[in-house]
Amino acid sequence: MTNELVDFTLVSIALLAIGIYGLAVKRNFIRMLFAVEIIINAANLNLVAFGRFIPDSGGQTLALFSIAIAAAEVAVGLSLIIVAYRMYQNVDIADFRSLKG
């Protein structure tokens, strides 16, 4: 293989950093969900990359589980967005202050 493990980990680190930037800066609920998706994908890339270089089938299996659980998470997140949008007519998380316990 011409591509080494370190290349894949560096791409994954870059994606993680972009995701953290999105979570820190954006106040739009939907954009924050984008950032979470990017972080989850960085983690999956790491799992598969390490699983390829060990090599072991566990990495790919874990990545498949992770993708499926991420799908469930997105479904719940999007329905939360819809409910919050219906209550506040906005997707700005600063408007959701009254949800604070």
Place this chain on the structure above:
Amino acid sequence: MADAVFLALTVITIGSAIAALEMRSLIYGSIALMGTLGGIAGFFFLLDAPFVALFQLAVYVGSIAVLILFTVMLVKRELIFKKIEDRKRKFAGIGLMLVVMVSLGAVFLDSGIKTITTDEPAVDFRDIGTDFVTYYWPALILMGLILAGSVTGALVLARREDVENDQRVS
């Protein structure tokens, strides 16, 4: 050293990840997110994991991205194009991003990960299928239950009680 396909995929993935967060319109943002997810699927192909790559294409690009697009369409038009952020917060975020990137990158480059190479053949995807139904079967069933529960929960959450009566009248 990385080859040309890898570099192209890196540019596509990271570029569209930035575009997904920075595009003015949320619709274009979600299409750019599709590019990121597709780029990750390309990386999975490079890592000799075609099963995970196709799963990624089916689940992420096929369903999650479309679900996000539909949610964006449900939001008011002016909210899709409005960008809400602080300038000060933005610079702090960029600083945080650079700190994470540089520090984690330095740790990884220093850790001897560069010496890891492999000449062994890739894992056969038939082994993954066997693993799923033998060793991981309780986890598989649990995952199915979690998926069913979360989809039901999402439906219950997003349900509107006030519409039902209107439909009955008309």
